[in-house]
Amino acid sequence: MKKTEENDNAAAVNEEPRIGVYVCHCGLNIGGSVDCEAVALSAAKLDNVVIADHQLYTCSEPGQERIKQDIAEHGLNRIVVAACSPRMHEPTFRSCVQDAGLNKYMLEMANIREHCSWVHLHDKAAGTEKSKDLVRMAVARARYLEPQEEIDVPVIKKALVIGGGVAGIQAALDLADSGYEVVLVEKEPSIGGRMAQIDKTFPTMDCSICILAPKMAEVGRHPNITLMSLTEVTNIGGYIGNFSVTLRHKAKYVNEDCSACSDCMKACPQHAPNEFDVGLATRKAIYIPFAQAVPSQYVIDMDLCLNKNGVRVCEKCVEACERKCINFEDHDREETFDVGTIIVCTGVDVFDAAQIPQYQYKKAPNVITSLEFERLINAGGPTHGQLIRPSDHRIPKSVAFVQCVGSRSRKTNPYCSNVCCMNTIKDALLIKEHWPETEIKVFYIDIRAFGKGFEDLFQRSKMEGVQFIQGLPGEIVQRKNGNLRMIGELMMLHELYDIEVEMVILSVGLKPSIGSDVVRKYLTLSRTSGGFFMVAHPKLRPVDTATRGVFLAGCSEGPKDIKEAVTQASAAAARANIIMHRGMVTVEAITARVDESMCTGCGLCAKVCPYQAIQINDRKKAVVIDAACSGCGTCSAECKFDAITMRHFTDRQILAQIDAFTEFEPEKKILAFCCNWCSYAGADFAGISRMQYAPQVRIIRTMCSGRVAQNFIEHAFARGVGVVLLSGCHIGDCHYIDANTFAEKRYKRMRRLMKQNGLDNNRMQLVWVSAAEGQKFQEKINSLVEKLKTVTPEEIKNSMRFFSEREKQRKEKKQKTRAGK
Amino acid sequence: MGKALDLYDEQEFNACLQCAICTGSCPTARVIEGYNPREIILRYIMYGEQEEVLNSTMIWHCTTCHTCQERCPHSIRICGLLTHIMNLAAKRGNVPETLKSGIKLMIETGWSIQATQRSDRIREELGLNRLEKPNTDEIRRIFSEAGLDTILELE
Numbered sequence: 010m011k012k013t014e015e016n017d018n019a020a021a022v023n024e025e026p027r028i029g030v031y032v033c034h035c036g037l038n039i040g041g042s043v044d045c046e047a048v049a050l051s052a053a054k055l056d057n058v059v060i061a062d063h064q065l066y067t068c069s070e071p072g073q074e075r076i077k078q079d080i081a082e083h084g085l086n087r088i089v090v091a092a093c094s095p096r097m098h099e100p101t102f103r104s105c106v107q108d109a110g111l112n113k114y115m116l117e118m119a120n121i122r123e124h125c126s127w128v129h130l131h132d133k134a135a136g137t138e139k140s141k142d143l144v145r146m147a148v149a150r151a152r153y154l155e156p157q158e159e160i161d162v163p164v165i166k167k168a169l170v171i172g173g174g175v176a177g178i179q180a181a182l183d184l185a186d187s188g189y190e191v192v193l194v195e196k197e198p199s200i201g202g203r204m205a206q207i208d209k210t211f212p213t214m215d216c217s218i219c220i221l222a223p224k225m226a227e228v229g230r231h232p233n234i235t236l237m238s239l240t241e242v243t244n245i246g247g248y249i250g251n252f253s254v255t256l257r258h259k260a261k262y263v264n265e266d267c268s269a270c271s272d273c274m275k276a277c278p279q280h281a282p283n284e285f286d287v288g289l290a291t292r293k294a295i296y297i298p299f300a301q302a303v304p305s306q307y308v309i310d311m312d313l314c315l316n317k318n319g320v321r322v323c324e325k326c327v328e329a330c331e332r333k334c335i336n337f338e339d340h341d342r343e344e345t346f347d348v349g350t351i352i353v354c355t356g357v358d359v360f361d362a363a364q365i366p367q368y369q370y371k372k373a374p375n376v377i378t379s380l381e382f383e384r385l386i387n388a389g390g391p392t393h394g395q396l397i398r399p400s401d402h403r404i405p406k407s408v409a410f411v412q413c414v415g416s417r418s419r420k421t422n423p424y425c426s427n428v429c430c431m432n433t434i435k436d437a438l439l440i441k442e443h444w445p446e447t448e449i450k451v452f453y454i455d456i457r458a459f460g461k462g463f464e465d466l467f468q469r470s471k472m473e474g475v476q477f478i479q480g481l482p483g484e485i486v487q488r489k490n491g492n493l494r495m496i497g498e499l500m501m502l503h504e505l506y507d508i509e510v511e512m513v514i515l516s517v518g519l520k521p522s523i524g525s526d527v528v529r530k531y532l533t534l535s536r537t538s539g540g541f542f543m544v545a546h547p548k549l550r551p552v553d554t555a556t557r558g559v560f561l562a563g564c565s566e567g568p569k570d571i572k573e574a575v576t577q578a579s580a581a582a583a584r585a586n587i588i589m590h591r592g593m594v595t596v597e598a599i600t601a602r603v604d605e606s607m608c609t610g611c612g613l614c615a616k617v618c619p620y621q622a623i624q625i626n627d628r629k630k631a632v633v634i635d636a637a638c639s640g641c642g643t644c645s646a647e648c649k650f651d652a653i654t655m656r657h658f659t660d661r662q663i664l665a666q667i668d669a670f671t672e673f674e675p676e677k678k679i680l681a682f683c684c685n686w687c688s689y690a691g692a693d694f695a696g697i698s699r700m701q702y703a704p705q706v707r708i709i710r711t712m713c714s715g716r717v718a719q720n721f722i723e724h725a726f727a728r729g730v731g732v733v734l735l736s737g738c739h740i741g742d743c744h745y746i747d748a749n750t751f752a753e754k755r756y757k758r759m760r761r762l763m764k765q766n767g768l769d770n771n772r773m774q775l776v777w778v779s780a781a782e783g784q785k786f787q788e789k790i791n792s793l794v795e796k797l798k799t800v801t802p803e804e805i806k807n808s809m810r811f812f813s814e815r816e817k818q819r820k821e822k823k824q825k826t827r828a829g830k
Numbered sequence: 831m832g833k834a835l836d837l838y839d840e841q842e843f844n845a846c847l848q849c850a851i852c853t854g855s856c857p858t859a860r861v862i863e864g865y866n867p868r869e870i871i872l873r874y875i876m877y878g879e880q881e882e883v884l885n886s887t888m889i890w891h892c893t894t895c896h897t898c899q900e901r902c903p904h905s906i907r908i909c910g911l912l913t914h915i916m917n918l919a920a921k922r923g924n925v926p927e928t929l930k931s932g933i934k935l936m937i938e939t940g941w942s943i944q945a946t947q948r949s950d951r952i953r954e955e956l957g958l959n960r961l962e963k964p965n966t967d968e969i970r971r972i973f974s975e976a977g978l979d980t981i982l983e984l985e
């Protein structure tokens with residue numbers, strides 16, 4: 010077996026590795042498209058491999074038992090498991106080897122399921138060859154694994170809940186009742202969210218605000234909850250147990266002594282549409298969004314107020330307020346504090362129906378949305394519960410609902426919004442309750458009444474005479490009298506309809522709230538294709554995010570009804586509770602270590618560290634602050650003197666993986682460096698979704714794309730790789746603030762270098778792939794295989810010569826510097 | 831053989847929701863009883879009734895106005911599919927007589943609507959110039975390049 014000289018030397022430093030390799034069939038998940046026995050046989054021939062076997066389910070009790078036995082019996086000191094993604098079962102096998110007395114960092118996994126069998130379902134030969142490569146790379150890395158000690162860091166027993174809808178309210182109350190301090194941040198003047206706006210709730214038909222208001226009030230007076238309304242998140246840093254949060258409290262111009270007597274409001278001369286009533290009513294410049302608002306306190310909308318930029322022309326409210334609460338000197342304030350856990354409950358906005366012009370929203374006054382309907386039918390709303398049509402203030406005798414507006418569409422929102430079918434059924438029943446003679450028609454594609462009690466409600470509405478018509482209208486035409494012609498196809502009867510109604514309610518879908526954008530930015534959360542936040546595992550970790558210590562609840566995760574939102578909120582609170590109750594979190598031993606003998610004190614590492622975790626001490630040596638270091642590896646990749654070692658992702662380990670990769674026919678393959686959080690997870694996602702792509706690619710995982718040093722890439726080219734792909738999170742989404750920008754710089758540098766030296770620089774590629782972009786990864790690999798076909802043997806030879814020469818020079822130079830010291 | 835523009839992609843059509851917006855939007859469906867683009871997708875793609883569809887006369891009612899396609903929530907190229915189906919149907923001889931005679935007229939005269947003495951007179955009254963007879967050789971060549979002459983057995 011070929012090995013580079015450098016690696017040979019390094020291996021000698023360690024104890025003799027004794028490696029056990031376990032290839033998992035995962036039933037037919039892997040065994041169906043990979044010859045696991047052949048993979049185990051080929052592994053058995055590798056240096057240092059003492060034992061190699063294949064099992065039906067390695068993660069099963071007998072499977073793990075077997076590993077433990079072998080460790081005892083054969084004195085194994087390193088374990089390689091070729092199975093599913095380490096993102097799935099690394100913790101399982103780590104605890105297995107730990108039970109058998111090994112340090113848990115002595116485990117390495119080869120991902121032959123998500124990255125192999127599931128994406129090459131129909132090519133067993135290629136899948137088997139690829140698995141052999143992946144196992145050989147894993148064994149190569151395993152040789153250089155070292156035991157690591159993890160440290161525990163204390164957790165701040167305080168939580169941040171972002172968003173004060175019903176989900177945020179529930180999460181905050183649960184945590185506060187458990188005894189933790191909670192900060193609940195709401196961007197609007199009051200908490201309550203969408204639930205405060207709706208009239209009744211399906212399937213039980215209870216009054217929404219009646220059941221919500223007591224909870225809102227409890228939040229307002231709970232001793233453990235600090236409620237911050239009209240407040241925005243402006244920065245979040247840190248990590249699990251120790252997040253640092255910065256908020257901006259917008260000026261309210263009314264202080265806490267306000268008793269909500271409304272005297273000021275009566276005096277104010279300025280009107281504007283009221284957001285809470287979706288513009289169906291007006292409010293003043295000094296206002297409270299709705300009667301039950303919490304905090305129960307007026308605020309001034311400075312965009313509307315006559316007093317601007319300190320110029321006072323109106324004193325009406327100030328004169329009216331007996332308690333002297335109004336203060337025009339108020340200004341925005343920033344505040345920074347630390348919390349241990351964060352729950353994101355940023356909720357939803359509704360689809361803008363004007364995007365579908367043939368439905369006449371905003372053009373025909375009697376076409377309204379379902380959210381507007383909620384305000385019209387609500388006794389506390391602008392019409393005191395009278396469903397009147399906007400054009401002539403008459404109660405309509407016939408009403409049509411149009412379903413799926415903006416949902417289930419490739420043009421707008423691709424997903425089903427989950428609540429609008431039931432919401433329409435509820436709305437139809439509400440109309441029937443007040444005005445039983447009203448003719449109601451519901452135009453739909455499918456009625457989705459899947460939850461407990463939903464079908465009953467659906468049947469009830471049919472009994473009450475609501476007509477359900479399959480076939481959405483092609484268009485709505487307004488008549489002179491304000492009535493509306495619904496024109497479409499009556500699918501059941503194979504004929505067209507042209508029906509006149511007096512009012513139309515568009516059942517608009519839900520979409521992620523605008524407020525979710527800023528939170529995503531600071532917490533680097535991934536999103537699914539519909540734009541909602543992605544959980545760590547859709548089945549088994551349904552409220553966790555990939556960022557430890559950050560949880561999701563309510564509609565921020567996907568459209569759902571109140572019951573589900575509340576259930577999730579309690580689940581998220583319980584998950585956060587676990588962390589805070591324990592009071593300590595274990596930090597993975599993957600932080601940077603400085604080798605003082607190599608460090609020249611140049612300070613480059615300190616400059617590039619996104620966390621300012623490196624300082625240069627008075628002896629001119631770099632020092633890493635362990636608690637601040639996140640382990641991205643950017644410093645190590647930038648250090649010109651090999652003075653920084655990334656624990657568990659060492660240069661030696663990665664170079665060994667590259668060497669193993671390049672052993673056979675490297676010119677016919679693609680080497681991909683993928684970051685743990687986005688692109689590796691994206692490739693996993695492609696696997697889970699069975700997105701098939703060409704088998705020529707092998708992935709090396711690093712925590713961050715910023716870890717990938719230029720010399721790794723050069724080494725790969727020196728050894729004859731066909732194409733190198735560098736892949737990470739999108740710019741702005743990096744889990745290590747902006748460490749991926751260094752990957753981009755190196756990529757550009759490599760492209761320039763290759764071009765200047767007459768090499769084909771299209772062999773160096775970069776792609777940003779989020780955890781949800783399996784398809785993007787698939788497409789990229791397939792396109793790279795096309796590129797691979799154009800790479801000539803001549804080109805490979807030239808690049809091998811060029812980069813080997815550079816490697817040699819670099820080594821000599823380093824030796825000289827060292828000798829010089 | 832001529833090259834017909836082909837926009838057919840089965841996967842795309844399988845995404846059809848059967849929401850009926852297309853038929854509900856189709857101006858032809860309003861005047862031709864039984865004409866139903868949604869049903870053509872259902873039969874041709876989802877139920878695999880290619881034969882029946884290719885032999886039916888209904889398919890020729892589409893005016894390729896693109897209204898259905900413009901409004902389809904899934905951006906399905908309905909009009910593209912209908913063009914594809916009409917091309918295939920024509921190749922097997924399913925072309926309505928009216929269309930055939932229209933094409934023949936064009937090849938012979940260069941016009942799809944023939945100039946008459948009356949139209950000449952009206953033009954004159956309006957002070958418009960007399961229409962020149964178009965170059966039918968050129969038209970014939972274009973049609974033959976597109977394969978229309980063999981499809982329609984014009985020779």
Ligand SMILES: Cc1cc2nc3c(=O)[nH]c(=O)nc-3n(C[C@H](O)[C@H](O)[C@H](O)COP(=O)(O)OP(=O)(O)OC[C@H]3O[C@@H](n4cnc5c(N)ncnc54)[C@H](O)[C@@H]3O)c2cc1C
Pocket residue numbers: 171172173174175176177194195196197200201202203204207209210211212240241242354355356357358359379380383428432435519522523524525527528562563564565569570571572574
């Ligand atoms: C028309 C309509 C009718 C419905 N009818 C029913 C029904 O009958 N029954 C039922 O069970 N469900 C119904 N639903 C669904 C129900 O409204 C949701 O399940 C529920 O509101 C979800 O609560 P939430 O807390 O997740 O989100 P939301 O209610 O949307 O609350 C999110 C809150 O977070 C705040 N926020 C957002 N971003 C930020 C930020 N960056 N910083 C601070 N605060 C932020 C928002 O201002 C808002 O207050 C209906 C929905 C609609 C649109």
Ligand code: SF4
Pocket residue numbers: 412413414416417424425426427428429430431455456457516518
């Ligand atoms: S819940 Fe019903 S109306 Fe809403 S998007 Fe889904 S199917 Fe359409």
Ligand code: SF4
Pocket residue numbers: 600601617618619620621622623633637638639640641642643644645
């Ligand atoms: S650059 Fe990354 S690995 Fe290096 S010290 Fe900073 S956080 Fe740690």
Ligand code: SF4
Pocket residue numbers: 845846847848849850851852853868871898901902903904905906908
């Ligand atoms: S409009 Fe589009 S999705 Fe709806 S039935 Fe027609 S082709 Fe299918």
Ligand code: SF4
Pocket residue numbers: 852855856857858859867891892893894895896897898899908909912
């Ligand atoms: S393109 Fe054809 S099917 Fe579609 S709306 Fe126009 S005439 Fe109807």
